[in-house]
Amino acid sequence: MARVSVLGAGSWGTALSILLHENGHDVTLWSIMEEEVNMLIKERENKQKLPGIEIPDEIIITNNIEEAITDKSILVMAVPSKFVRNTAKLMKEYVSSDQVIVNVAKGLEDETLYTLVEVINDEMPDNKVAVLSGPSHAEEVSRKIPTTCVAGCTDENTAKIIQDLFMNTNFRVYTSTDVVGIEMGGALKNVIALAAGISDGIGYGDNAKAAIMTRGIAEISRLGVAMGANVQTFNGLSGIGDLIVTCTSMHSRNRRAGILIGKGYSLDKALEEVKMVVEGVFTAKAALDLANKYNVEMPIIKKVNEVLFTGKDTKKAVEELMIRDKKIEY
Template sequence: MAAVSVLGAGSWGTALAILLNSNGHNVTIWSIIEDEVKELNETRENKSKLPGIHIPQDITITNSLEEAIDDKELLVMAVPSKFVRNTAKMMKQFVREDQIIVNVAKGLEDTTLYTLAHVIGEEMPNNHIAVLSGPSHAEEVSRNIPTTCVAGSKDHETAKKVQDIFMNSNFRVYTSSDVTGIEMGGALKNVIALAAGISDGIGYGDNTKAALMTRGITEISRLGIAMGADEQTFSGLSGIGDLIVTCTSMHSRNRRAGILIGKGYKLQEALDEVKMVVEGVYTAKAALDLSIKYKVEMPIIRQVNEVLFGGKETKKAVQDLMIRDKKIEYTN
């Protein structure tokens, strides 16, 4: 049994805390929001983000970051990507060097264009950092629906430790050393899912979505490889696997936001309707900036940015993708 804290009480943090508790670990959930901690302790249910799922009584829920970190073997960072840096800054005064930090958020830091593991490593350079990613909706994991993910770390023993702590008969975990590839797949698939949702909202069909997903994973892998990732990663769980589930499921807040935008909602109207963090919106600009930095062609990412932030009409964006110069798909 391990002592584990989940930092962040959103749907994914809550689901992972319940999973870890079911594995026999001593689990704590931390939230910076006092009212949220009070409600979770009183109701033992995350009613706004994971309704109908009971939080076991033996999971500690606290507003004290020091309490959450003290004497824990594993610290799971489940805060939205835009809060990762500030949370890491708050954590580092309490963290010991022998504690493993696992990031489960999916995104990029828009000011530096860093992956989130890079951000955490900057703030806590002496700790082993891991990531956990893959096709894994919180709504399904919390209900013990079979799910498979990948734990990544540059240190094999760290990845293996994460695998051992999280894995059970309904939650299978593989290991990998390609942290960059895992994180780029997890971050950029959210932008492609926005595009898939926009296509659905316009009323286009399966052909269009299949094209967006296929060309989308090409764009993701193209940029990831330029950044030093392993090409094989994008054929795996954190690449095509996560892309499929995020582009096709109504659990996906990115797809849901995209559907609303495709139906004519303004960006802020769509975000207000979804009522949860839509990571693809925050990642889209960073992804475009990275494509420019690494001189990588990413036409879908560019068109999503023009729709989200440039006021471009959605059907015109699709048309511009379709009438691009003729290309060869693959060469021998």
């Protein structure tokens, strides 16, 4: 049994804290939002984000960061990507170097172009930081629907510890030491999901979506490899696996936002309608900046940026992708 804290009480943090409790661990769930903590303590359910899923009484729910960090061996960071640095800043006053941090958020920091593990290590350089990623909607994990993920850490033993922590009969976990590959797959699939949603919203068919997914993973791999990742990781759960689920599921807020944009909504209107954080919008620009930095061609991600931030007509963007220079496939 491990003493674990999950930081961030949204859909994913709540689902993971229940899973960890069911695996026999001693779990604390922390949120920065006092009202959210009070609501969760009172209701023992997140009616808005994970309706119908009971949060067991044994899970301690707190707004106190010191209580969340002290005496825990593993700290799972489950806040949306844009809050990762600030949460790490709050944590670092209480963290000791033997605590393992597991990041489950997906994204990039747009000002620095850092991956989230780099952001966490920037704030807490002495801690081992692992990741858990893969096709894993909280709505399904919380209903014990079979799910597979990959636990990554540059230190293989730590990856195995994280595998053991999360794994059960409904949740199978593989290990990897390719943290950059896992992070880039998880972050950039959200941008490709926006493109897949836009294609669906325009009314294009399965052929177009399959093309976006296949060429999408090709461009994600190109950038990932330039950044030092292993190309095989992009064929795995955190690469093509997560891309498939995000581009095809209605649970995906990135795809839902894309559908609205494809139907003609402005970016602001689409975000207002989806209500939740659409991480692909934040990641799109950072991905393009990284593509320029590493001199890698990312045509789909470039067009998504033009649609989102310069108001380019969606059909025109697709047409421009279709008439690019002729290429060899691989």
